[in-house]
Amino acid sequence: MKAIVYTTNGGPDVLSLTEREVPEPGPGEVRVKVEVSAVNPTDWKSRQNTAPPRPQVPNQDGAGVIDAVGAGVPAERVGERVWLLLSAYQRPDGTAQQYTTVPADRAVPLPDGASFDLGASLGVPALTAHRALTVADGGPDRLAPGALDGVTVLVAGGAGAVGNAAIQLARWAGATVITTVSSAEKGALATAAGAHHVVNYREQDAASEIRRIAPDGVHIVVEVAPGANAELNTAVAANGAVIAFYADDLGTFGVPIRPSMTANLRWQGLLLYTVPPAALAAGVAAVSAAVAEGALRGGPEAGLPYHRYPLERTGEAHEAVRNGVIGKVLIDIPS
Template sequence: MRAIVYSQTGEPSVLHLVERDVPEPGPGEVRVKVVVSGVNPTDWKARAGDRPGRPAAFPEVVPNQDGAGVVDAVGDGVTGLEVGDRVWVLLAAHGRPSGTAQEYTVQPAERVVRLPEAASFDVGASLGVPAVTAHRALTVADGGPSRLGPGTLSGRTVLVAGGAGAVGHAAIQLARWSGARVVSTVSGPRKAALATAAGAHHVVNYREGDTADAIRSIAPDGVDVVVEVSPARNAGLNAKVVANHGTVAVYATDGGGELTLDVRTHFALNVRYQFLLLYTVGAEAIAAAAEDITRALEDGELGVGEESGLPITRFPLERAADAHAAVEAGTVGKVLVDVNASP
């Protein structure tokens, strides 16, 4: 089988195509024939490391956490998954050398989730890190729901920073599906159109006018949940628009790694800052997210493509390095790698 691997950290050029034997699943594992592999910022950051030229975590690492395909073989003790099942894969390369940038990947059964027939493989490969992160961000609010579904966020206002990104896109769709009023901030007209296509009720261009005033005009009592990609840059804005007992759910550090808060303002409003990292969030939270995301897919949510607010840029497997470079360069939407031409 064909696989993309790297042995040391560095630029996308460290990725190269090799031929490998098809792996066999062990007890509790399944083998997935990968149709599409998804690329996230976490994938290129893992490949780049803290500096180039360092040995990778394993002698050869296959990158990419997310993907979608078909179960091809099942190990002993696996229940709930069968050969032929359409599935999406998450955290494939976490603590393992076997990501989704290869024709077959063997994964623990808990990292493989059934993909409803109505959802395409492109949708499946776009879930994983973005959708599970978005689910977690929407379920950590003070007094809010621990699960998502129709009506669970009714009466709440959610502010999604960067609604044209993959996590922002998933957060908009999941929040709206759950009944929230959704506001998103963006940096320009095209991204505004994407956030609107994803389902945001209101979109605010933060480069035009007073962003806080614009958000307060939509939500006079403040926003209940902020899904935050840039906490350092947006701390002042969030302090002006967050509601009493509001929550700022932080999932990334775009715009700086140090955050300064006005203590008195946040005291007065009983604000909760909740930081979240998918790799350490725990199996229970991931399993809950997978169940709720599956329900959303069954309801026709979490679509991808320009018309759904998440444009797709795709590359063949042999150009996986270009796919990583595209994500690193900030390509808007989702970058996918076509692995197998057919399931």
């Protein structure tokens, strides 16, 4: 089978197209014939920064069809359409290959009518968004219609993949959704995702506009740039709000101490790899339900344009994500 592999860390040039044996699923595992692989920032960052202990196939997310199961997995799962999560986490087999093996619970049934493109786009972005929306004190552990009724959510960077998922999931759960963007083009994408209010922070006074929309403040902030937006978030947060951040960089930032104390704010970091198992399982269930109900969508009509690459151009796909392409980068896996 064809696979993309790297044996040392570095730029996209360390990726090579190779021929490998089709893997056999071990106990508790399934083998998936991958149809579409997806690229997230974590994929190129892992490749660039971490030398693998053994040959590594990149990419955490993907979608395909189960074609074999290991011991302890029901045989009825063969033929099941699935979306994949954390495929390459502490494992050598990501989704940039024709077949991959994963623990059975990392291959999630893909609801009828959902495309492989959408399935491959879920994983990291949708589960990160779900976690950010469910860490507030007294808030729901799992999203569902009505779970965020009466809640105002601010999504930073509504045209990004996590921002797009956060907008769609928050709206599905009943929240009023405000998002910040840096251009009219990104604003159109955030509107397509379902944001009720879009604030262009380059053309508007973001704090004043958000406070005009939500005079009592926002209850949850889904934040990609906590350092750049610390002052804004403090200015617009309601008493007891949570700022849930999944930082786009690994720098440091200062928390405005007195305003945070006065408003009883919580600054909540999150990383999908270390999310508690129960919270991850709740996210998987909620994301699948949202997809089944047509509330979580992909493609330009949902504010998430697709950018496609063949398997042999995986390095270019990684670079597109590293360079900040707007939308979802997908890799078509050959039959």
